[in-house]
Amino acid sequence: MYSKTLIDHFRNPRNMGRMENPDAVGKGGNPVCGDVMYIYLKIKDNRIEDIKFETFGCAAAIGTTSMITEMAKGKTLEEAMKITKKDVENAVGGLPPIKRHCSNLSADVLRKAIEKYLAEQKAKSGKKKGK
Numbered sequence: 001m002y003s004k005t006l007i008d009h010f011r012n013p014r015n016m017g018r019m020e021n022p023d024a025v026g027k028g029g030n031p032v033c034g035d036v037m038y039i040y041l042k043i044k045d046n047r048i049e050d051i052k053f054e055t056f057g058c059a060a061a062i063g064t065t066s067m068i069t070e071m072a073k074g075k076t077l078e079e080a081m082k083i084t085k086k087d088v089e090n091a092v093g094g095l096p097p098i099k100r101h102c103s104n105l106s107a108d109v110l111r112k113a114i115e116k117y118l119a120e121q122k123a124k125s126g127k128k129k130g131k
């Protein structure tokens with residue numbers, strides 16, 4: 001049912017855990033299944049310097065979130081925002097049809113975190129200019 005890659009990411013999740021003082025946090029989940037995921041980012045010079053995640057949910061939700069942390073680490077914010085659900089699904093070697101939509105939420109959560117960060121940066125620079 002699950003690919004070897006997905007099982008590996010579920011059993012040995014990469015970059016798992018909470019991050020102290022992140023620059024951005026994204027939260028998402030699936031209210032129907034009850035799965036919840038958080039993505040934490042450290043951002044330096046417009047690049048994802050570090051990334052961590054916490055996912056409370058099924059193997060597919062944990063495996064896909066683990067995978068996106070590897071895909072996004074070191075990327076610029078623009079590059080990371082372009083990662084799609086399809087990219088994540090391909091990277092984990094496919095998802096069973098029943099899990100395809102419900103568990104593959106990490107690309108949205110990552111994008112949310114980055115959008116929030118960019119909006120905060122914009123607000124800060126607006127305040128500075130207003131001074």
Ligand code: FES
Pocket residue numbers: 030033035057058059060061102103104
């Ligand atoms: Fe995990 Fe649906 S069962 S997201």
